[in-house]
Amino acid sequence: MPKIHEISIGRLYHYYPTTVAVITVKAKEKSTAMAAAWHSALSYDPPLYGVLVSPKRFSHNLILEAKEFAVNFLPFEKAEIIAQVGRNSTKEADKFQEFSIELEKPLAISAPILKDAYAAYECHLVDHRDYGDHTLFVGEIVMVHRLEEAFSPEGVPDLSRVRPAMYLGANLYVAPSREEPVRLVGTVHKEY
Numbered sequence: 001m002p003k004i005h006e007i008s009i010g011r012l013y014h015y016y017p018t019t020v021a022v023i024t025v026k027a028k029e030k031s032t033a034m035a036a037a038w039h040s041a042l043s044y045d046p047p048l049y050g051v052l053v054s055p056k057r058f059s060h061n062l063i064l065e066a067k068e069f070a071v072n073f074l075p076f077e078k079a080e081i082i083a084q085v086g087r088n089s090t091k092e093a094d095k096f097q098e099f100s101i102e103l104e105k106p107l108a109i110s111a112p113i114l115k116d117a118y119a120a121y122e123c124h125l126v127d128h129r130d131y132g133d134h135t136l137f138v139g140e141i142v143m144v145h146r147l148e149e150a151f152s153p154e155g156v157p158d159l160s161r162v163r164p165a166m167y168l169g170a171n172l173y174v175a176p177s178r179e180e181p182v183r184l185v186g187t188v189h190k191e192y
């Protein structure tokens with residue numbers, strides 16, 4: 001089959017599926033949550049995590065105000081929460097109340113943690129910079145929450161116990177397959 005070559009990026013769905021994070025933030029008694037498919041680990045030492053947020057989002061200013069945010073990861077069974085917080089704005093209504101989203105107390109920052117998250121990072125905002133139509137918020141991870149049973153002794157998600165919600169684009173969500181993972185070491189020259 002021939003490949004198509006095009007200048008148009010479309011919706012940039014080419015590299016999906018990817019896990020979607022739910023970014024939570026609280027400042028001055030106002031709190032919100034939004035979905036973010038654009039997120040990434042940036043550094044181990046110091047532990048840095050980046051999320052890309054459009055200035056159109058209510059969350060954008062709240063993160064600037066709070067100078068902290070949390071990154072929550074939900075299982076596929078709870079993908080509806082991602083769709084709800086990702087398709088509605090706190091400009092209209094309190095999403096936590098409207099969608100009866102259960103929260104847990106954070107330990108190091110003010111942003112609430114989602115009860116249904118199998119993992120979450122509490123982050124202090126250490127940097128932010130605009131890239132085109134999004135802002136990269138860089139957070140230092142100061143607390144990790146993780147459901148013990150969701151991870152193998154090696155620390156990787158145990159897909160027999162938790163299937164991370166992944167986004168395919170166009171409002172479509174998928175779960176990773178439960179097929180046995182294949183271990184491929186790949187190293188030829190030296191151990192890392």
Ligand SMILES: Cc1cc2nc3c(=O)[nH]c(=O)nc-3n(C[C@H](O)[C@H](O)[C@H](O)COP(=O)(O)O)c2cc1C
Nearest residue numbers: 034035036037038053054057058059086088089090
């Ligand atoms: C699956 C999904 C992924 C999204 N990813 C991003 C993202 O990476 N960055 C962003 O700015 N908005 C993203 N959005 C849109 C925001 O989550 C959405 O506009 C949300 O309503 C913003 O809420 P707020 O205005 O209360 O902050 C995504 C939405 C969905 C459904």
